[in-house]
Amino acid sequence: EAQVTQNPRYLITVTGKKLTVTCSQNMNHEYMSWYRQDPGLGLRQIYYSMNVEVTDKGDVPEGYKVSRKEKRNFPLILESPSPNQTSLYFCASGSQPQHFGDGTRLSIL
Amino acid sequence: GQQVMQIPQYQHVQEGEDFTTYCNSSTTLSNIQWYKQRPGGHPVFLIQLVKSGEVKKQKRLTFQFGEAKKNSSLHITATQTTDVGTYFCAYDRGSTLGRLYFGRGTQLTVWP
Numbered sequence: 001e002a003q004v005t006q007n008p009r010y011l012i013t014v015t016g017k018k019l020t021v022t023c024s025q026n027m028n029h030e031y032m033s034w035y036r037q038d039p040g041l042g043l044r045q046i047y048y049s050m051n052v053e054v055t056d057k058g059d060v061p062e063g064y065k066v067s068r069k070e071k072r073n074f075p076l077i078l079e080s081p082s083p084n085q086t087s088l089y090f091c092a093s094g095s096q097p098q099h100f101g102d103g104t105r106l107s108i109l
Numbered sequence: 110g111q112q113v114m115q116i117p118q119y120q121h122v123q124e125g126e127d128f129t130t131y132c133n134s135s136t137t138l139s140n141i142q143w144y145k146q147r148p149g150g151h152p153v154f155l156i157q158l159v160k161s162g163e164v165k166k167q168k169r170l171t172f173q174f175g176e177a178k179k180n181s182s183l184h185i186t187a188t189q190t191t192d193v194g195t196y197f198c199a200y201d202r203g204s205t206l207g208r209l210y211f212g213r214g215t216q217l218t219v220w221p
Contacts, residue, residue, distance in 0.1 A: 097154030
């Protein structure tokens with residue numbers, strides 16, 4: 001079954017404590033991306049990757065890092081989380097169409 | 110920044126009424142995709158339109174791509190409570206393969 005798996009689904013943490021949200025896909029897609037979703041703002045792209053070792057900034061990359069060391073995984077790293085990064089995060093795989101993970105709800109206190 | 114405007118932002122209808130959401134661009138789009146996100150869920154791909162004037166149907170859903178490829182619409186006939194959710198349009202710029210740009214979505218509420 002085609003899947004995009006994100007972990008964790010929920011996380012409450014404190015300002016400054018590094019965290020990683022993992023994303024894995026089993027569809028052999030070259031393209032993967034991360035979005036954040038905030039009320040009234042829709043889906044805003046954070047970073048995307050067109051292939052292994054190829055990543056680029058989206059519309060709201062500040063405060064985030066990503067890596068793409070292997071095709072199936074595309075983790076999102078918050079080195080020093082801040083409260084304004086409290087949001088719902090989605091990983092997506094593929095391009096036409098995009099397949100989304102179930103989402104990760106992050107709360108930064 | 111976002112290049113497509115979705116209207117309306119919110120729509121409340123009674124079950125059985127029709128619903129339409131519009132996606133408007135100031136520039137010509139190479140294609141348009143539509144996604145649906147149920148409350149508490151993730152966006153799910155519905156359809157892609159590529160050709161000028163294209164019309165596609167999925168049961169009670171009708172999707173249109175304008176002749177100038179600058180606008181698109183999603184029309185739902187006789188809404189049901191299962192239609193509740195947020196509908197997003199998305200497009201790619203063609204130059205950056207795979208990167209999608211999403212509209213802000215239309216949130217549909219259906220009263221039983």
